[in-house]
Amino acid sequence: KNQVEQSPQSLIILEGKNCTLQCNYTVSPFSNLRWYKQDTGRGPVSLTIMTFSENTKSNGRYTATLDADTKQSSLHITASQLSDSASYICVVSGGGSQGNLIFGKGTKLSVKP
Amino acid sequence: EAGVTQSPTHLIKTRGQQATLRCSPISGHTSVYWYQQALGLGLQFLLWYDEGEERNRGNFPPRFSGRQFPNYSSELNVNALELEDSALYLCASSPRWANTEAFFGQGTRLTVV
Numbered sequence: 001k002n003q004v005e006q007s008p009q010s011l012i013i014l015e016g017k018n019c020t021l022q023c024n025y026t027v028s029p030f031s032n033l034r035w036y037k038q039d040t041g042r043g044p045v046s047l048t049i050m051t052f053s054e055n056t057k058s059n060g061r062y063t064a065t066l067d068a069d070t071k072q073s074s075l076h077i078t079a080s081q082l083s084d085s086a087s088y089i090c091v092v093s094g095g096g097s098q099g100n101l102i103f104g105k106g107t108k109l110s111v112k113p
Numbered sequence: 114e115a116g117v118t119q120s121p122t123h124l125i126k127t128r129g130q131q132a133t134l135r136c137s138p139i140s141g142h143t144s145v146y147w148y149q150q151a152l153g154l155g156l157q158f159l160l161w162y163d164e165g166e167e168r169n170r171g172n173f174p175p176r177f178s179g180r181q182f183p184n185y186s187s188e189l190n191v192n193a194l195e196l197e198d199s200a201l202y203l204c205a206s207s208p209r210w211a212n213t214e215a216f217f218g219q220g221t222r223l224t225v226v
Binding site: 034036041042043044045046049089101103104105106 | 117146148154155156157158201203205214215216217218219220222
């Protein structure tokens with residue numbers, strides 16, 4: 001069964017600290033993996049998208065890694081800011097069409113001053 | 114360039130009524146996707162429209178339906194509303210058949226009382 005599992009479910013960190021969010025998937029075939037940031041009550045906003053051949057991709061203070069062999073990805077946030085408080089969603093595309101997007105349930109990150 | 118726009122932002126209906134949600138994709142995008150995000154849950158795929166036709170459908174009952182117009186905008190209709198239909202409904206768009214990132218609207222918050 002195609003699944004995307006994220007951990008932890010929620011995380012609280014202090015402003016300025018780093019953190020790493022995890023994503024494990026069992027989606028096959030695999031086309032690409034995306035990380036989205038979703039503020040409460042808003043639509044998700046894309047952070048990164050990685051294909052099978054990409055191991056790492058950065059977007060400012062966000063760095064995503066992908067290990068296609070172990071089917072694991074991580075999102076590392078550096079020097080966190082209060083505005084990083086949001087849900088971070090890992091999405092895996094099974095290829096073929098957008099209708100094959102498999103969403104994780106997200107990690108809810110709270111950054112405290 | 115305008116992003117994906119959804120209307121209304123909030124909608125309150127009573128059980129048994131019908132709800133109509135609207136989505137305008139990014140200019141040039143022909144594919145529109147609908148997702149349901151119930152409180153505390155991940156995004157669940159509802160429907161995918163491309164070039165005016167329904168291309169794929171998620172595991173939802175037939176009372177969830179929709180259509181896509183010649184200008185690629187889309188409507189999601191939910192008939193015989195139930196309390197558990199209360200959720201954030203998100204629309205996303207992408208270029209036709211492209212398995213690239215989807216851009217999300219801000220969502221319509223549907224509350225069924």
